[in-house]
Amino acid sequence: MLVAGGTDLYPKLKRRQFDPDTLIGLSGLEELRRVTGDARSGLRLGALVTLAEAAEHSALVQAHPGYAEAAGLVSSPPLRNVGTIGGNLCVDTRCNYYDMTYEWRESVGFCLKKDGDICLVAPGSPRCWAISSSDTAPVAIALGATVTLVGPEGERELPVSAPYRDDGIEYLAKRPFEVLVSLRLPPTDGVRTAYAKLRRRGSIDFPIAGAGVALKTDGHCVEWARLVMSGVGSHPVEAPAAGEFLAGKQLTAEVIAAAAELAAKPAKPLDNADLNHFWRKRMVRVLVEQALERAATQDQGVLGRG
Amino acid sequence: MAERQELKVVGRPLPRVDAAAKVTGVAVYADDLHLPRMLHCRILRSPHPHARIVSVDATAARRIPGVKAVLTGQDLPIRFGILPVSQDERALESEKVRYVGDPVAAVAAVEEEIAEAALRSIRVEYELLQPVMSIEEALQEPPDEPIHDRAYTRQPANLHRRVNYEFGDLEAGFAAADHVREDVFFFQGNTHLPMEQHSAVATYVDGRLTLWSSTQVVHYVHRTLAKVLELPMNRVRVIGAVHGGGFGGKTDPFSHEIVVARLAMVTGRPVKCTLTREEVFYAHRGRHPVMMWVRTGVTRGGRITGQHWRTALDGGAYGSYGAASVFYTGTLQTVTYDIPAYKFEGVRVFTNKAPCGPKRGHGTPQPRFALELHLEKIAVDLGLDPVELKRQNFVKPFTRSVNWLRVTSCGLEECTEKVLAASGYRRRERRPGRGMGFAVSAYMSGAGTAIYWNDMPHSEVNLKVDRTGVTAFCGAMEIGQGSDSVLALVVAEELGIGPGEVRLTTADTDLTPVDLGSYSSRVTFMAGNAALEAARRMRLLLVEAVAEKMGVRGDLSEIEVGDGRVGDFSFEEACELATARFGALSSTGSYTPPRMGGPFKGSGVGPSPAYSYSACVLALEADARTGLVRVERVWIAHDVGRAINPLLVAGQVEGSVYMGLGEALMEEQAYRKGRHKWPSMLEYKSPTFVDMPEVETFIVETIDPEGPYGAKEAGQGPLLPVIPALNAALHDALGIWIDEVPVTPEKVLRALEAKSKGQPPRHGPKGFPAVDYGAPIRVEPPDPRDMRVGEELEAAFREAEGRRLC
Ligand SMILES: Cc1cc2nc3c(=O)[nH]c(=O)nc-3n(C[C@H](O)[C@H](O)[C@H](O)COP(=O)(O)OP(=O)(O)OC[C@H]3O[C@@H](n4cnc5c(N)ncnc54)[C@H](O)[C@@H]3O)c2cc1C
Numbered sequence A: 001m002l003v004a005g006g007t008d009l010y011p012k013l014k015r016r017q018f019d020p021d022t023l024i025g026l027s028g029l030e031e032l033r034r035v036t037g038d039a040r041s042g043l044r045l046g047a048l049v050t051l052a053e054a055a056e057h058s059a060l061v062q063a064h065p066g067y068a069e070a071a072g073l074v075s076s077p078p079l080r081n082v083g084t085i086g087g088n089l090c091v092d093t094r095c096n097y098y099d100m101t102y103e104w105r106e107s108v109g110f111c112l113k114k115d116g117d118i119c120l121v122a123p124g125s126p127r128c129w130a131i132s133s134s135d136t137a138p139v140a141i142a143l144g145a146t147v148t149l150v151g152p153e154g155e156r157e158l159p160v161s162a163p164y165r166d167d168g169i170e171y172l173a174k175r176p177f178e179v180l181v182s183l184r185l186p187p188t189d190g191v192r193t194a195y196a197k198l199r200r201r202g203s204i205d206f207p208i209a210g211a212g213v214a215l216k217t218d219g220h221c222v223e224w225a226r227l228v229m230s231g232v233g234s235h236p237v238e239a240p241a242a243g244e245f246l247a248g249k250q251l252t253a254e255v256i257a258a259a260a261e262l263a264a265k266p267a268k269p270l271d272n273a274d275l276n277h278f279w280r281k282r283m284v285r286v287l288v289e290q291a292l293e294r295a296a297t298q299d300q301g302v303l304g305r306g
Numbered sequence B: 001m002a003e004r005q006e007l008k009v010v011g012r013p014l015p016r017v018d019a020a021a022k023v024t025g026v027a028v029y030a031d032d033l034h035l036p037r038m039l040h041c042r043i044l045r046s047p048h049p050h051a052r053i054v055s056v057d058a059t060a061a062r063r064i065p066g067v068k069a070v071l072t073g074q075d076l077p078i079r080f081g082i083l084p085v086s087q088d089e090r091a092l093e094s095e096k097v098r099y100v101g102d103p104v105a106a107v108a109a110v111e112e113e114i115a116e117a118a119l120r121s122i123r124v125e126y127e128l129l130q131p132v133m134s135i136e137e138a139l140q141e142p143p144d145e146p147i148h149d150r151a152y153t154r155q156p157a158n159l160h161r162r163v164n165y166e167f168g169d170l171e172a173g174f175a176a177a178d179h180v181r182e183d184v185f186f187f188q189g190n191t192h193l194p195m196e197q198h199s200a201v202a203t204y205v206d207g208r209l210t211l212w213s214s215t216q217v218v219h220y221v222h223r224t225l226a227k228v229l230e231l232p233m234n235r236v237r238v239i240g241a242v243h244g245g246g247f248g249g250k251t252d253p254f255s256h257e258i259v260v261a262r263l264a265m266v267t268g269r270p271v272k273c274t275l276t277r278e279e280v281f282y283a284h285r286g287r288h289p290v291m292m293w294v295r296t297g298v299t300r301g302g303r304i305t306g307q308h309w310r311t312a313l314d315g316g317a318y319g320s321y322g323a324a325s326v327f328y329t330g331t332l333q334t335v336t337y338d339i340p341a342y343k344f345e346g347v348r349v350f351t352n353k354a355p356c357g358p359k360r361g362h363g364t365p366q367p368r369f370a371l372e373l374h375l376e377k378i379a380v381d382l383g384l385d386p387v388e389l390k391r392q393n394f395v396k397p398f399t400r401s402v403n404w405l406r407v408t409s410c411g412l413e414e415c416t417e418k419v420l421a422a423s424g425y426r427r428r429e430r431r432p433g434r435g436m437g438f439a440v441s442a443y444m445s446g447a448g449t450a451i452y453w454n455d456m457p458h459s460e461v462n463l464k465v466d467r468t469g470v471t472a473f474c475g476a477m478e479i480g481q482g483s484d485s486v487l488a489l490v491v492a493e494e495l496g497i498g499p500g501e502v503r504l505t506t507a508d509t510d511l512t513p514v515d516l517g518s519y520s521s522r523v524t525f526m527a528g529n530a531a532l533e534a535a536r537r538m539r540l541l542l543v544e545a546v547a548e549k550m551g552v553r554g555d556l557s558e559i560e561v562g563d564g565r566v567g568d569f570s571f572e573e574a575c576e577l578a579t580a581r582f583g584a585l586s587s588t589g590s591y592t593p594p595r596m597g598g599p600f601k602g603s604g605v606g607p608s609p610a611y612s613y614s615a616c617v618l619a620l621e622a623d624a625r626t627g628l629v630r631v632e633r634v635w636i637a638h639d640v641g642r643a644i645n646p647l648l649v650a651g652q653v654e655g656s657v658y659m660g661l662g663e664a665l666m667e668e669q670a671y672r673k674g675r676h677k678w679p680s681m682l683e684y685k686s687p688t689f690v691d692m693p694e695v696e697t698f699i700v701e702t703i704d705p706e707g708p709y710g711a712k713e714a715g716q717g718p719l720l721p722v723i724p725a726l727n728a729a730l731h732d733a734l735g736i737w738i739d740e741v742p743v744t745p746e747k748v749l750r751a752l753e754a755k756s757k758g759q760p761p762r763h764g765p766k767g768f769p770a771v772d773y774g775a776p777i778r779v780e781p782p783d784p785r786d787m788r789v790g791e792e793l794e795a796a797f798r799e800a801e802g803r804r805l806c
């Protein structure tokens, strides 16, 4: 198994959620620590850039504030100093029947994702519903960013969304031994981004829902918009209907509310994360609104606010 | 204690004596101890909430290279428990397991990983029993068998303890009321969450056992080890290692302490066991989940005429302090409010969950939450200002309550004034989504009676003075609350030296005289008084020797002690003079609280030599769309009697606010499928410091007549008003009542939904279960002006034999 910052993997090894024979540390790959490019040409972030670096990188903050903001909202300061942006895109899916010690899982009965053969959240289900919990994936996908993977069979560049699968167990369609080497964010080119995160506490907690937005306007109306949510399914969930709805409209309060309503539809929280899942489902709309509002007000002079 | 001198160190905001060692990381906690040839122990725990143990086979584990010993229930059959009436635990269970986490077997090996692997090879055959996971279920007769033997509980169903008292004429009280209101509340259980996991290291050399432990009470661990291991107490030494936080969670003797001791005896090598964070959630002894029903009669003007309580506590699997906890849900209401007739019925049940016990505020935060909110509702019913309604019912200083609790100094009024003025509560902006809430509370400065019956002092201090300086010895355990600093300050004050010049040896049963431990907010009060006595005796010896040298006769008061001098001599010279004059110098002091309880069985729980008082105003913002609550600011005033060190007091107050907010908003010892839902620091939500609002602390001093320099407690009381103040503020903000703790956003939305549908605007329990509390003990109230204690009070009881109604 590969390990970058280890902030996700090491606690899981301790709880025996993985029992790999070999760990391959990536931290010696100096060239994966660099950020190159600028707002005009687009930025390339090496996979080992830490979350703290990403959150404070001035060119990045300027080019895609929503992405930098998402990186700065991951967990807590010590973890952001060590955790990497590559690791964040590859972060394991979560479930509170799964993110527990071996003894606890043995006591309640092992589940599909590790050591068992049923799903404890949805016992009739043939699949695992563990939750995609990356804070940075939604904005990266909404922006149309790409990742570069390098493996024994060569190098390939894919949209960020491509490797994700709607499966709590096989959540990444990455080939074994393929290393995510970089993330390429497109030129700013008038695109606005924002991220809104829901968690119980002001620090440490994973998102129990997150909404990433990227949109472009022609000065009055939205040219295109993409909305992607975290924490509401086993993969980052896109809301194409909301994006289509927004196209050609002014971002008034009514329009934002209607778009958020559409976006929240595909969100299906289950009872396997913090707080009540019905409440979480209701909050998705609020989060999407917050993200859209923030993207809209990045330049208030241009956009109509109803 | 009479005011005698101008205070030099007492009352000054000095840094803690242990601050440097702790913040630089050089303090040696139990888990930091590494002894030569030390073995590591891991404990096998039950994976089932309720099961009979059919067999335990450890043959394979014993064969694993590196494994030095394996213990099972057979090796430690003697039962123990913190209270003499609840000897219901075993270090390792051999007959049945009663919660997920109950200890069953233990391994000592050369490495922790080997011990862990060995646990997996121990085969335990269980016969599963129906788990009992709620108060309601525990009140029913179980389908198969009760959690504990009937021979032990002598109670039906899964009941553990019942209490039922009536003080004064309740019927008359309600008859005198213009308005009567009933409410039901629920307070969810939560845990202490200390930073340090429990840890213990044992050695056994030449027939002597030594145990270092992260405990709050070396004396109780000492007693338990002697009992379970069948060793005379003089063969057992318990040392309190530097402590990383307890909050009540390390006040019981624990399985791992006994297990490492036995393993050290069996292997002849030192053995250590540090619990994992998950195991700390199982060791628990935290806040009981409590259902509460309360009925109060008031006059039109808001004066309370009578009050009736019913409580039901979910005790988890073992007794722990539970027999006392059930009392505490009913006894302390009367030391804040003057209630002329009072009835209290309580029951504690056993369930198949981690055992509950004392957590900061022990048994009183739950009814305090309910009482303060209940009075808020009565104020709304009557169209009165809740602050004024509460205020006109405040107890007066130097009175005795209907249930015989003696109130001495009482700063309720002053605390209330302080927080009202600072917060601008009366002039607050009335805007939907913003609110302020007010609440008060009281807490004990140590329990008036020891947990096991004896006539000995509750705290003892020895002082040694010689040509090298001063050392104080006391059994009190520094758990972060600052007890070492208080000892040093008291001794320094009396001997006229700096606190840094007092060396301390604390919490070592070979070296220090007995103190009953760091719980019940008793240490500053009791060990402080003992230290004061010892230091005054020592001071007298120094003064006498100096007087002789100076040729002063008769009145020695002209010999000044202070600033490192005794009369004409430096402190060091005075020590030499006194040693030359009297030989080896030592002095002792002790403190025994006076007998204070009323003339009835069970009157030992509740009396305290002094009560602290707190008042709190909390401001918050609540979002009606999401149900999310953000606490903006807390103003809190605490009557500590006298702040021996105002920095330590403020620290305790702020820590209490922090812990109270966690309980109010998120902390939850929740269960799912018979298991703790989230025994992990990440999933069990407790606030981080970015969630902490600004806190404005006011220290109120009432100079208690019995406390050292007039001091009372500060470690627990200030937690109490924070929780109800939050719920009251939420009502102020959104017009809803959340009659349940914690207040999650979902509950807020549910209450708002009920409100919008025209239903009662609340979320909380629908009713209170039917409980047979048995016949009440009826007690005639005392004369409220009767302040007598001790012998005098007992003489009065004998005279008034006939007054007893029970
Ligand atoms: C208490 C706590 C709170 C947390 N809170 C959050 C949160 O709020 N939001 C959030 O998004 N995450 C959170 N995390 C998870 C984690 O810290 C972050 O996601 C972090 O960015 C992971 O990066 P890392 O470099 O430490 O990954 P690692 O732990 O090193 O790796 C994580 C996974 O990605 C794989 N991987 C890592 N790098 C590469 C690569 N370059 N190529 C291929 N595979 C790779 C690893 O094999 C592993 O499976 C939290 C973790 C903890 C312990």
Ligand code: SF4
Pocket (backbone or CB within 6 Å): A094, A095, A096, A097, A098, A111, A112, A113, A114, A118, A119, A120, A121, A122, A127, A128, A129, A130, A168, A272
């Ligand atoms: S969703 Fe089901 S299968 Fe997946 S981790 Fe949770 S309990 Fe296991």
